[in-house]
Amino acid sequence: MSSTDYRSNPENYCYRHPDRQSFVLCQRCLRTICPECQTQMPVGVICPECLAEQQRGAKATNVTRMPRGRRRSGTSDRPLVTYTLVALTSVMFLVGLIPGVGPFVEWLLAFNSVFVFPGANFQPWRLVTVTLVHAGIWHVALNMLALWALGRSLEPLLGRMRFLALYLLSALGGSVLVALLAPGTWVVGASGAVWGLLGAMFVIGRHLGANVTAIAVILGLNLVITFLPGSNISWQAHIGGGLVGLLVGFVFARTRAIRQQRAQLWLLVGIAVALLALLVIPAFVYA
Template sequence: MTSADFRTNPENYCYRHPDRQSFVLCQRCLRTICPECQTQMPVGVICPECLRDQQQQQQAGRVTRMPRRRGPARARATDTRPLVTYAIVIVTSLTYLFTLIPGIGDTVTAYLAFNSAFLFPGIGFQPWRLLTVTLVHASLWHLVLNMLALWALGRSLEPLLGRGRFLALYLLSALGGSVLVSLLAPGTWVVGASGAVWGLLGAMFVIGRHLGVNVTAIAILLGLNLVITFLPGSGISWQAHIGGGLVGALVGFIFARTRAIRAQRRQMWLLIGVAAGLLALLVVPVVVYG
């Protein structure tokens, strides 16, 4: 699919605001809706028409599961806040504060940081480290730079993709960074959310290309970060950065190519396939270095 094809496909635009592109579908009618038209429900987001239908059914006594108060529902309909982004920033920042507490800080870091040695059953199988590596950082500046990048990228990507897809992108990118570290730098201690953040950059680059957006600035940012990553003595895990960026780009490609309503199930299975493939690659260091 070219960027021109993407821009001319009405399924990629909000049905109520044809000038607004979105990746989010109403969970009932499966029409594309922009952040302004979304109402957050326990099972996902729905469009204003479906919300009105449910409210009318509730008034008629046929549906009893709808919220009784309409005020919060209307408020959520225009809620465009990137709540997943905010939650990740808050949890990561709180974890860093815990690592500063004398007596327990080092224990917290040692328990959450990633080292491929803990994927070997004989040493101590601790698979959570593949993802919890994003919660611990080497310094305050390390934390601040990653969280600023996450905040800047999340404000654009999360409303576009939807909260579920954005969280899947972040976690799969983090997993991709840990997997490449396991393959190319076994036994190395790694901390930080850089791999996941690079995944967001990679996804934004790919999605931006499909949307027909000028991605020159993103390409320059990726290039500069790549140069800094490979500087001698930088102490940066380039494996985590590259792994996260590649997986993020792949997930972004999946989102862009499975945008049509009929492709939603295929999108889910492709994401599951990416996760399964990454986990399968972890067998390689266990066999080679074990």
């Protein structure tokens, strides 16, 4: 997402490190700060200057008495959520290679619309846990490579919880569209969630003034590959995840200010509720 176009908008950079892009604002002064400059508070983060001012003031007691485990001079810029998702998915794939265990893992976590119908087989968690199961080494390798590459850029930009919400909502969006348009089809993989990351990166990049041509090309190529004859790819999962990623990215881009954090949270909850509500359609039509 690097581009000289960013320099036209200095608000997209950390005020203490002008060469570092960020999407996170200090909850007190509303200036953009990079992960190194963020100090985690009970709600949101603050910059080093605001932290110092708060510690000097009469109300600094609440900060100085925070448990040691929650006091940090700055959050790591390592995309820990991304690494955790990659590690967890890879471990699940390796477990699935154990003789006699693979079919059970796929049965436990793979998604089929039958599991969204209330009844004896009602297992709604499969809407998201489908991301943990893959059809082969190349399937999991390509998905995890994409997740690692996209996550290293997006997670520091959005923050860990926003990034995780984006990933999960995109996975949910992919599963919902499969349930709507391809009922009874078994699907596996994190492709829907990865498409959501691509969609969000495109929208956020456009909002920040970046050159998103490369992202658009990648989306276009993946779209063509998705519809190739004999590809055995669930285009419903890809399109569903991508559309939700575009929507969540738009929400993040339009609710950056601290005063909009509550609105941002409710919008994300609304997206999740709306996606789950759509499952009423296959439950009645195909049950």
